[in-house]
Amino acid sequence: MTHMTLGRLTLASAVCCASLGMQAQSRQPDWPKIEEETLRHYQTLIRFDTTEKERPAAEYLKKVLDDNGIPAQIYAAEPDRPNVVARLKGSGRKRPLLVMGHTDTVSVDASKWKFPPFSATRDGGYVYGRGTIDDKDNATGALMAILTLKRLAIPLDRDVIVLFESGEEGNSRVGIGHMVAEHFADIDAEYCLAEGGATTRERGKVTYAEIQTLEKIPRGIELVSHGISGHGSIPLKSNAVVHLAAAVGRIGEWRPDVKLNETSGTYFRRLATIPTATPEQAKAYRDVLSPDPTIARAADDWLLENEPRHDSMLRTSVSPNIIQGGYRSNVIPSEARATLDVRMVPDEDPAKFLELVKQIVNDPAVDVRFTGTRASERPANAQAKLDSEAFKTIEAAVTKIYGAVTLPTMSTGATDMAQLRARGVQCFGIGPAVDMEDGPKGFGAHSDQERLLESELHRFVRFNWEVVSGLAAAK
Ligand SMILES: [Zn+2]
Numbered sequence: 001m002t003h004m005t006l007g008r009l010t011l012a013s014a015v016c017c018a019s020l021g022m023q024a025q026s027r028q029p030d031w032p033k034i035e036e037e038t039l040r041h042y043q044t045l046i047r048f049d050t051t052e053k054e055r056p057a058a059e060y061l062k063k064v065l066d067d068n069g070i071p072a073q074i075y076a077a078e079p080d081r082p083n084v085v086a087r088l089k090g091s092g093r094k095r096p097l098l099v100m101g102h103t104d105t106v107s108v109d110a111s112k113w114k115f116p117p118f119s120a121t122r123d124g125g126y127v128y129g130r131g132t133i134d135d136k137d138n139a140t141g142a143l144m145a146i147l148t149l150k151r152l153a154i155p156l157d158r159d160v161i162v163l164f165e166s167g168e169e170g171n172s173r174v175g176i177g178h179m180v181a182e183h184f185a186d187i188d189a190e191y192c193l194a195e196g197g198a199t200t201r202e203r204g205k206v207t208y209a210e211i212q213t214l215e216k217i218p219r220g221i222e223l224v225s226h227g228i229s230g231h232g233s234i235p236l237k238s239n240a241v242v243h244l245a246a247a248v249g250r251i252g253e254w255r256p257d258v259k260l261n262e263t264s265g266t267y268f269r270r271l272a273t274i275p276t277a278t279p280e281q282a283k284a285y286r287d288v289l290s291p292d293p294t295i296a297r298a299a300d301d302w303l304l305e306n307e308p309r310h311d312s313m314l315r316t317s318v319s320p321n322i323i324q325g326g327y328r329s330n331v332i333p334s335e336a337r338a339t340l341d342v343r344m345v346p347d348e349d350p351a352k353f354l355e356l357v358k359q360i361v362n363d364p365a366v367d368v369r370f371t372g373t374r375a376s377e378r379p380a381n382a383q384a385k386l387d388s389e390a391f392k393t394i395e396a397a398v399t400k401i402y403g404a405v406t407l408p409t410m411s412t413g414a415t416d417m418a419q420l421r422a423r424g425v426q427c428f429g430i431g432p433a434v435d436m437e438d439g440p441k442g443f444g445a446h447s448d449q450e451r452l453l454e455s456e457l458h459r460f461v462r463f464n465w466e467v468v469s470g471l472a473a474a475k
Pocket residue numbers: 102134135168195
């Protein structure tokens with residue numbers, strides 16, 4: 001442990017004890033007992049198959065909360081897809097804190113799993129199962145935090161609300177969409193914590209914690225080319241497939257302008273300082289922020305080649321992912337279409353961006369338009385503030401629990417936080433520590449062997465406790 005870390009820890013504990021007063025001494029969580037209970041709830045949640053049917057998990061969570069004197073409410077847009085909300089009252093001196101975890105999971109191909117996907121098997125220090133890191137870990141962290149606050153009867157400056165939402169994986173209308181549209185008053189908060197962050201371990205040691213403070217906004221764009229149909233034996237200049245292919249080719253070559261923001265700028269600046277970054281990586285992270293366009297462009301090229309996720313953080317990204325046209329080899333079709341997966345940086349103007357795409361396509365035979373609304377569409381959202389009490393509390397918790405650097409992160413994918421941020425809630429994505437090589441080995445979220453280290457589950461519960469009690473306990 002470095003001198004600086006020690007200094008910060010001492011300061012953090014001094015602030016904590018002075019603020020909680022002498023009573024805090026008798027209000028320390030009993031960690032061995034909490035760990036035993038954590039594992040029980042976590043395994044129970046994983047054992048419910050909640051693929052597009054969250055009811056069993058929701059009923060279980062409601063019962064645990066009710067049994068512990070925290071009355072829980074069920075809100076369901078569809079009977080099998082309920083959301084659970086419970087609130088612990090504070091003095092109202094500050095606005096509430098919302099802590100979330102989604103109960104649904106993506107589907108499984110059980111034949112590909114070494115351990116049955118809903119068995120929550122413990123093996124070699126891991127717990128295996130669908131939802132172990134997406135998102136029954138966050139659900140368990142939220143549950144244990146509110147239960148512990150209640151049992152220790154910690155006086156609170158603000159209400160602590162838990163939300164276990166359904167439908168995060170592809171149908172947010174039944175989950176966060178429903179809650180925000182119909183029951184917003186029950187979840188309205190100053191701050192929220194949810195999935196979307198990631199804590200990275202390398203060789204058994206946590207190197208950094210990504211705290212999601214912003215996310216890109218998905219906006220699909222469709223290209224539709226029109227031409228004259230005819231016999232395939234007589235090629236036509238207007239061939240819709242040829243026009244579309246050329247348009248897709250131009251889009252594929254195009255790299256929209258770099259648009260950094262406070263989150264992504266801070267992210268790269270801090271990432272360049274982590275001890276495990278190679279000199280080549282550190283140079284790319286530094287150079288990408290350079291005011292010199294030649295230096296920045298070379299770093300951009302390096303990231304596109306070596307770290308495409310980081311390159312996507314630099315700009316609105318465009319990936320042509322579906323192409324359709326024609327139905328017989330001897331028929332020239334009159335129409336062909338392509339779908340572009342567009343992930344906009346939050347300050348992008350969608351209408352102006354669409355005009356840019358039209359300019360790149362540069363072909364009157366090809367229409368360019370947004371694909372329109374989907375069940376999983378996310379609204380525009382603003383960045384959670386880095387100078388907020390919440391971010392500072394999270395940073396202090398990362399230092400105390402993980403001894404690592406905090407990286408505010410803009411995720412390239414979308415989460416349920418988008419809907420809340422659009423309503424003014426400052427949301428922060430958090431996540432347990434996972435070994436860097438675990439994802440590439442096939443143990444990541446949505447893959448055919450999801451898993452989490454038990455020790456990291458417990459550490460994550462402590463991290464949740466630090467943040468939730470740090471933000472809500474009376475000062
Ligand atoms: Zn998730």
